[in-house]
Amino acid sequence: MDAHAHDSQAPGAQHAHPTPGLYARIALILFVLTALEVMVFEIAGGHFITSLQSVVAPVAVLILLVLSAAKFALVAMFYMHLKQDPRLLSNLFVFPIIIAAVIIISLVVLFSYWRKVGAL
Amino acid sequence: MSHASHAMDAPHGVREGSMHDMHPTTTGIPSRKVALWTLIGSECLFFASLISTYLVYKGKSLVGPLPHTESQCMLHGQMQACEPIIEIPLVTFGTAVLLFSSFFIVLALYGAQKGRRGMLIGWLGATVVAGLFFVGMQVYEFTHFFHKGMGYSTNLFSSSFFTLTGFHGSHVTAGVIWLSTLLVLAIRGKIPPGKSLNLEIAALYWHFVDVVWIVIFPVVYLMR
Numbered sequence: 001m002d003a004h005a006h007d008s009q010a011p012g013a014q015h016a017h018p019t020p021g022l023y024a025r026i027a028l029i030l031f032v033l034t035a036l037e038v039m040v041f042e043i044a045g046g047h048f049i050t051s052l053q054s055v056v057a058p059v060a061v062l063i064l065l066v067l068s069a070a071k072f073a074l075v076a077m078f079y080m081h082l083k084q085d086p087r088l089l090s091n092l093f094v095f096p097i098i099i100a101a102v103i104i105i106s107l108v109v110l111f112s113y114w115r116k117v118g119a120l
Numbered sequence: 121m122s123h124a125s126h127a128m129d130a131p132h133g134v135r136e137g138s139m140h141d142m143h144p145t146t147t148g149i150p151s152r153k154v155a156l157w158t159l160i161g162s163e164c165l166f167f168a169s170l171i172s173t174y175l176v177y178k179g180k181s182l183v184g185p186l187p188h189t190e191s192q193c194m195l196h197g198q199m200q201a202c203e204p205i206i207e208i209p210l211v212t213f214g215t216a217v218l219l220f221s222s223f224f225i226v227l228a229l230y231g232a233q234k235g236r237r238g239m240l241i242g243w244l245g246a247t248v249v250a251g252l253f254f255v256g257m258q259v260y261e262f263t264h265f266f267h268k269g270m271g272y273s274t275n276l277f278s279s280s281f282f283t284l285t286g287f288h289g290s291h292v293t294a295g296v297i298w299l300s301t302l303l304v305l306a307i308r309g310k311i312p313p314g315k316s317l318n319l320e321i322a323a324l325y326w327h328f329v330d331v332v333w334i335v336i337f338p339v340v341y342l343m344r
Contacts, residue, residue, distance in 0.1 A: 020227055027223035031216060034337075038212050041342040045188075064338040071219075071334045079222050080327045086149055089157050096161035100168030107172040 018078055026078045030071055037067050156321045160328045163291075167332050170287060171339060174280040181275035185268060188344045195269040205268055206341055207261070214257035215337050218292075221250035222330045225299075225323045232306075232316040240311065244303045244319070247326070251296040258289045281340065288332055295326050 042048035044060035077083040082090045114120045145151055184191025185205040193202040224247040231239025270278045302322055305311050
């Protein structure tokens with residue numbers, strides 16, 4: 001393994017930041033994904049391409065979550081430079097994100113269960 | 121220059137442009153950057169609690185106004201039918217502006233690191249304007265909701281909605297103030313490439329505000 005390859009694995013290692021061209025492409029993708037989110041909302045509500053409503057409505061929440069996660073990852077990786085910056089910084093961000101996701105899912109499931117058994 | 125001396129000149133985690141603003145750290149990463157990421161981590165948990173509260177109470181309001189459905193609500197002292205309260209086109213436009221502001225600030229940072237003062241000032245100014253637009257959109261939205269009979273304690277939806285989006289809006293406002301001070305410094309020529317870390321840290325905060333909205337927008341506005 002050469003010295004450079006070794007450095008890229010070191011705790012503080014990083015590469016050069018992306019160029020304005022890449023930033024512009026990311027912005028365009030974010031814009032398209034946002035437009036898709038709104039399109040899914042409108043289709044699920046029966047306001048747009050009504051023929052697709054029965055297909056999209058049952059999975060609208062799932063599609064929205066996937067699109068949102070994709071946007072989140074793009075901003076974190078390229079605009080916040082986690083793709084290039086040291087892994088320590090990624091860990092500082094990803095670990096709380098995992099805890100946050102666990103908190104949200106746990107509370108939603110717990111309250112749904114309590115309502116189901118009549119405890120609320 | 122030997123590898124060892126080069127490493128001392130440019131420790132890991134530090135871009136050349138921000139070298140003058142740096143003191144040695146055991147990780148090789150500027151302490152302020154680690155501190156900001158730690159703050160962002162704690163903020164993730166803060167917003168997770170607010171999003172959880174919103175989701176737990178979603179669909180449990182006994183009276184309107186409601187986000188996506190018609191309902192009965194108290195207006196001018198009497199119960200009456202009211203329309204769904206959320207206006208998607210306005211918020212979508214605000215969301216797009218906030219997303220583009222993240223694009224603007226990475227260009228400003230690029231300008232700062234490359235010593236291109238015009239690029240730094242122009243894109244940083246555009247970021248501040250975009251942030252102000254988003255805050256203005258939220259103020260308009262809140263005022264509009266209030267006039268439609270939705271106060272903070274009207275129902276479970278309104279309380280959780282205003283708390284979640286209000287805290288996000290206050291973070292955007294803090295970001296706008298932070299970036300405005302940096303804009304003034306940039307205009308005065310006080311953000312040379314050697315001090316671009318100051319802008320990089322503010323940009324990280326601004327991106328975080330953006331990613332929080334990336335979660336809030338579908339959860340609050342698009343999920344029925």
